[in-house]
Amino acid sequence: MINQSNVLEKARAFIYQNARLLDRQRFAYWFEGGSQECVLQALAAYQNQDGGFGHALEPDIRCPQSQPVPTEHALIMIDELEAYDSELMDGIIRYLKGITHPEGGFPLAYRSLLAYPHAPWWIIERDDVANLNPTGHILGLLMKHPRWPEWEKVEWIQRSMRFVWEAMEKPEPGEYHEGVQWVSFLEHAPVTPQTSLAKEKLNAWLAKDGVIDRNPNAEGYVQKVMDWVTAPDSYAASFVTEAELDEHLDALIRQQSEDGGWPISFPAASPLGELEWRGALTVDRLRTLRAFGRL
Template identity: 55%
Template sequence: MSSGLPNDTLDKARSFIYRNARLLDRLRFAYYWEKGTKKAVLTALKGYQNDDGGFGHALEPDIRCPHSQPVPTELALLYMDDLDRYDAGMVGHIGRYLKQIALPDGGFPRAHLSINAFPHAPWWETSSDDAFSVNPTGSLLGLLMKQKAWMGYEHEPWFRLSVRQMWEHMENAEPDGYHEAVHWISFLRVFPDRALSRPYLNKLDEWLAKPGSIERNPEAQGYVHKVLDWAPRRDSYAAKFVTPEEVQLHLAYMQAEQREDGGWPISWATLSPAVELEWRGYLTVERLLTLKSYGKL
């Protein structure tokens, strides 16, 4: 461990994860720090995939619905992307699911109505599932374009229509906060036609540069998105909008937030103590990966 952090940061986090985290996040921790394998992580992830190809079963802990939903499916792709290993079978089945749920004019809804029949955070309450949402459409498309394990999506009408919907959305709006901007980034950063994406990247950059888009105060309370939420890795797109001094300040504050039990806290209310621990297990792995990326672990 590099100087600047207490030498028990990782040990305390390890204890928290093995006492409290889901199998999936325990295996992620084992892969990154204890010679675990990508295969083990992917095997655990596959347990969340339904026969229709989508993901459910509370992979997104605030969505307790076992049925497939767009956001847990996006999260599954993010897990694979973080491992830098996309499973061809899982991704191919995801493509089948996305074809089934794509809206007539392209894109995907934020959630399906089936979400309402199971416990869920209040912001996931859904009255309609026939409206386009950039969250999670942007990342679903971006991650499909990024992976190379399954290329069956490229000429699908639903994919082309969904890309067109993203362009139309970005033409007529700017990001509506963090939860839209990250989907702009995911989509635009990998779109192969750089000349086509450049005007929208410029629009995104102008928004990111505005005061208030990135929370600079490490002590800000509540559900805010700070420097290291936007730039959790050195190569994060938004890293160019923060200074090295801001990064170091937020890294120090992040490390100080580690609780005595070894885990990191979350900044929103959850459905139950069990759900809180699921989120904290996930977030603790993420915090460690951020510290590692910036040379602190």
Template identity: 50%
Template sequence: MKNESRNVLERSKDFIYKNARLLDRMRFAYHFENGSKSDVLRALQAYQNQDGGFGNALEPDMRCPHSQPVTTEAALLIIKEVGGFDSVMLDGTLSYLQGISLSGGGLPRATTAVNDYPHAPWWTTEQDGVPSLNPTGSIIGILLGQSECTEFQAEQWFQEQVGFVWRCLEESSAGPGDYHDAMQWISFLETVPGEPERTAKYKGILDEWLTGPKGIEKNVHAEGYVHKVLDYAKTPDCYANRLLQSDNIERHLDWLMDGQQADGGWNITFPAVSPTGEQEWRGSITVDRLITLKAYGRLGKKISFGTEN
């Protein structure tokens, strides 16, 4: 196991330093080479615009230079990854989010500015000003889950976002529509304070959906744009982990390790906008895969996880 783990990591390092964006090279260094949080944040800051939001193809399927909600969500996920909520970037991000907050709550999924630049077809946007659970739920959940900066959480614009997410959940009695919606539910329900009974109700609906036919794909051999065990349970402390059996997680970890390509990286399972976009995605996903393998002990000490029944 030790030699196999070392080989996986060494091959990935070669791929990352040959092919990945500076941001993902810094992420790799942070997780596997004692790199610094500040180096990751400096690389991330290059994607931030003057309005405080993020654009510039941080989301590789959206080549728009202008700030976008989903690209800002991607930035917040990286800030969360390295514990960087004390960064000066957050002030600008909050200003941007307040500025694009819609009346009555909700952030748009994207703006029509994406249409003027290369983008994946699923990002085509017909109308501005339409509130969407995705990425509002995830963004609000991320911001609620950190403790470095909390004053804004009492402000009206933010409370309207919280109310909007609750309304979205109330209107979805059958549970999330898909994986991306499920991530919104999880991010929000894991962090929203003060309403344990309400939270428990919607966690019950979420759990039923996750374990049902539209939820976590447990077939390790399923192909196409599907979301499998380790997409939901990227690390042992993820919400969905408690719904999974340990032998199922082990099978998917074996599959994940087998999925490393000859060049040391992992492939994407969806069509890319361009060769550059594909390479950017592969660098990002390769770091994500390594984080998962490390978290489950596949690049080091074995750990216990999941349910044993």
């Protein structure tokens, strides 16, 4: 076991010195007795009148206009807080209804982002087609909401559910970002033969060599054990051993930078974007370490 006594102290200094207000409030909520309402107030600053989220909530998309992936990020934070009664949800549902493709699903992104700084992989040629990413994850998060029994009867949601099922008729996910869409959707979908078949395909893919990178010191944009297993109840937890978990948790602590934050494994859109990513990731890494009893 490696020394972890000052991990939280170093991370706290990094967050208060460098992170955006939203992640300072998240840190305060999770580790200093801060309020849920303060997190939600900070998150609300990223919401537009159409109910969607922009303003670089996803730090690699710097445009102010609403985009599907930043709206997905907002849902993740609302779910993280279990703040399902937040007024932010009314706007999110209104936005999602408005961007639903005629055949169901939501676009990956809109070309409005091209007028602003953005990471090079956000080059959008078409925004009139739906994409499993982020549709699957968004619907998975909505299925966790207490209002789901009401929402699942709504036509645009039923249309989007059909889109996801059709998208998962392929043999397996294509890569990590698609895989997490399968995970979120199937974790919360009703138990049916269709769900069981899709989980069989997902599980076979997760068990394949290289999907979950077992090397704790792997560099570059790879998805290692702690990217898949952020808590003991994570879907992918059954695909790693206790020894692998211990090894990767030790590595996660070692990989904390001297400044107290955790590094990102990809080039950011800007120096500010890098700090925003690192602040968010640092809160996430601390939550993972605490979930596994390392803080």
